[in-house]
Amino acid sequence: MDRYHAQKFSKLNLMFYYIDHYTTADLRSKYPLGGEVASHDIVNVDFVDDGRPLAEITADKAPFDYVVASHVIEHVPDLVGWLKDILAVLKDGGTLALWIPDKRFTWDLFRRLSAREEIRAAYEERRARPGLRCIMDHFAYATNVVCWHLWEDFRIVRDVKYTHGPELLAVAARQYEAGNYIDVHCWVFTPWSFLDLMGWMTQEFGLYYDLQFMVQLRKNPSGKSSTDWDQEKRKALAGALWPHNTKEVGMELGIPM
DSSP: OOSSSTTOOOOTTSOOOOEESSOHHHHHHHSOTTSSSOGGGSOOOSEEOOSSOHHHHHGGGOSEEEEEEESOGGGOSOHHHHHHHHHTTEEEEEEEEEEOOOGGGSTTTTSOOOOHHHHHHHHHTTOSSOOHHHHHHHHHHOBOOOHHHHHHOGGGGGGOOBSSOTHHHHHHHHHHHTTOOOOOOOOOOOHHHHHHHHHHHHHHSOOOEEEOSSSEEEEOTTSSOOOOHHHHHHHHHHTOOOOTTHHHHHHHHTOOO
């Protein structure tokens, strides 16, 4: 899960474990009382992700029935590697539950949808930090839009401004070349683009997940995926929510959807 309390689960009669890049103490120091996140709402971290495989980090606690990741998948530098890592700690029939931002209604509005060649490159390079193309795409196209306002009236995109000036592209490139970690949305999806990519990745990289939507990926005990990903992509597109003016204005401005 993410490091905050937004999607926090009550432990009740179930056993939960939380994983983060920071320890609990580090998180509370980073988000002090009265800041962006109340320190008393930060959960106790059970495992610290230090770059080792999840199966090694979680040791004798794995395998798990569920892995829940809220607004995490878009940040991971190596999408395929991350999905494989989680697959290794799920029980047969276990579920990966994801909360994923829909780029149509986020500051990624004008960004390009993630492409197969970038996903393949990230996996082949075993990226441990966001790739340069992902970073440049963020600094070139991220906007200052207030996300929920897009649901109220999508026509406001005509007046949306880019968050960063062009001078920051050179700054970001220098920081990348210096080896610094620049946290951006590495991956940008609509619901149907995500399903299209999942269909490709299950075939290309042996990710034997099946879809149980919103968004739930079930580990198939057979060792292969039985989901018709193309059909699910078409269903997602046909049943998608399109607030008033979204399609018309999106086509007018050439927004990738």
